[in-house]
Amino acid sequence: MNVVAEMLLTTPAPAAIWATLMLLTLPAVLVLASPQGVRHPRRALRDVAALIRERADRRRQRTLEAIAATQYADEVRVAADRAELAAARWQERWEQTSDDVTTAWLAWLDADARLRARRSAAAFGTPWSAQTPTEYAARERFLHRAVREAAAHGWLPTAAVADALAGRAGWDPRLHPLEQELVVCRAAEGHLRDRYERAVLAERAARHDAWLARTTGDSLRQESWAATDRATRLRHLLLSTAAGHAGHALAARPGYL
Numbered sequence: 727m728n729v730v731a732e733m734l735l736t737t738p739a740p741a742a743i744w745a746t747l748m749l750l751t752l753p754a755v756l757v758l759a760s761p762q763g764v765r766h767p768r769r770a771l772r773d774v775a776a777l778i779r780e781r782a783d784r785r786r787q788r789t790l791e792a793i794a795a796t797q798y799a800d801e802v803r804v805a806a807d808r809a810e811l812a813a814a815r816w817q818e819r820w821e822q823t824s825d826d827v828t829t830a831w832l833a834w835l836d837a838d839a840r841l842r843a844r845r846s847a848a849a850f851g852t853p854w855s856a857q858t859p860t861e862y863a864a865r866e867r868f869l870h871r872a873v874r875e876a877a878a879h880g881w882l883p884t885a886a887v888a889d890a891l892a893g894r895a896g897w898d899p900r901l902h903p904l905e906q907e908l909v910v911c912r913a914a915e916g917h918l919r920d921r922y923e924r925a926v927l928a929e930r931a932a933r934h935d936a937w938l939a940r941t942t943g944d945s946l947r948q949e950s951w952a953a954t955d956r957a958t959r960l961r962h963l964l965l966s967t968a969a970g971h972a973g974h975a976l977a978a979r980p981g982y983l
Contacts, residue, residue, distance in 0.1 A: 792960040799953035806950045809943035816936040823929040830922035837881060837915040844911045847904065865906065866899035872910045873897070881914035 873890040876882040889895035901909065 788960065788963065792957065792963075795953065795957035795960050799950065799957040802946060802950040802953045806943065806946035809939065809946045813936070813939040813943040816932070816939040820929070820932040820936040823925065823932040827922070827925045827929045830918070830925040833880070834915070834918040834922045837911070837918040841908075841911040841915045844904075844908045862900065865901065865903060868903045869897060869899045869901075869906045869910075872906060876910055876914050882910070882917055886913065886917075 870887075870890055873882060873887055877884050877887050886895070886897075890897040893899060896909070896913075898909075899906075
């Protein structure tokens with residue numbers, strides 16, 4: 727290594743000055759290196775300037791693409807993380823609705839068993855009793871108490887209590903207590919059957935939503951991996967290009983080994 731090269735490599739200021747001079751004289755060197763450039767120097771300078779601008783534009787474009795790819799990869803990764811959390815919540819919702827279906831099914835079976843027992847008892851008929859005001863009041867109290875107990879156990883909706891107190895929606899206080907029990911059991915069986923059917927529909931909807939959320943999360947996660955890989959490749963390409971330019975500039979220094 728000669729003295730000039732050693733000075734350029736060890737002392738920053740002369741090296742910076744020399745690099746600046748090389749950049750300033752590069753267009754002239756390129757022009758003079760071509761016979762066509764010697765004959766038409768202005769045209770050659772314009773061509774060199776256009777080439778330099780084109781390379782700068784390409785590098786700027788690659789830089790913008792790398793920045794955009796990195797931002798997109800970050801956004802997709804965040805969206806994938808949120809989608810996975812949402813999928814986990816929908817999975818919990820589906821499991822809950824599955825448990826609700828089982829609970830509703832068992833409750834309906836119990837109500838059907840009670841209805842069958844009351845039907846068997848009603849087959850023997852009801853004892854006769856006079857329709858006196860006292861008997862009517864007793865039957866009315868029995869009906870109200872039976873409906874309240876059924877609603878408290880969840881066998882009937884709470885609105886049934888108001889209907890029974892008002893004597894509407896099929897609640898007849900004139901019926902014998904055995905007949906009233908049969909009416910209560912029949913209403914409870916119908917109510918619990920409807921609740922089971924609604925639970926089945928809710929479970930189906932929750933299962934579909936859970937599947938959709940899981941599919942969306944998987945798709946976003948795959949897109950996140952692809953976007954991250956693309957952003958990484960663009961950054962590596964940008965760094966390798968910059969390193970190549972720096973290597974060319976260093977090799978152009980006098981005395982470089």
